[in-house]
Amino acid sequence: MSALEALDWAVRTRVYRGFAETGRAPEVARIAADLGSTEHRVRAGLTRLFDAHEVAVHEDGSVWMANPFSAVPTDYPVRTPHMSCWANCAWDALGVPAILGTDGWTRTRCAESGAELDFGVEGGALVGDDAVIHLLTPLRDAWVDIGFT
Template structure:
């Protein structure tokens, strides 16, 4: 990862943390005193390194783990703020970054609502989380994972 890529990635992460949305190509270009083409090239390089994921249809920022830039079934809340996560694992990672809160999702089997709560940095309750895809295969199809 070169200096521009590192800086762009940090900018994306701050934006997702602070606003729940990724910055636009224009915002990134302006903030880094470069062109949108250079930003696009950096984003594609970051995606190739598995540092973020781009939408296959538009090339827009899709995921910058643990954050999702698009609505998902995993909504993380801390205080009065909320974010989309890509999965339960990422939801817990967001709470690790922003502090205590909860993750709302649904059972894929029954559709029942599930709330997983983190208090004082620890998951409470007795829920079990199952990862269908082994971690070593997450990037085989990151959109499915």
């Protein structure tokens, strides 16, 4: 973990804060401006954060995921009291209220049956439909192909 530089951690903080406040990933140019840095340095930092499994990036260098948040639409939209966002998976749909310390609700469909599912967290407790989350990838391999995971 210590291989990351101070700027890298600042970039990570800015990415997570952007997701938490707006539900969307901040653009590289925005991160650079906020940190008084350059897009080149921010992109290099994001690459190092990807290698450290802190943030996932697209091939163009933009932010893809900061778990539990996704920069692109997924089957797991999450509504919170102050913003809406996308989570990467069912696990992360619960991760959003967990990381924010807020309520959060997700409406999706069962990947197996197609049935509608509503679930979430209210007042620190699970609410909604009962369901089984099927995890396919052993945890140690999660970042081998984080998109599949």
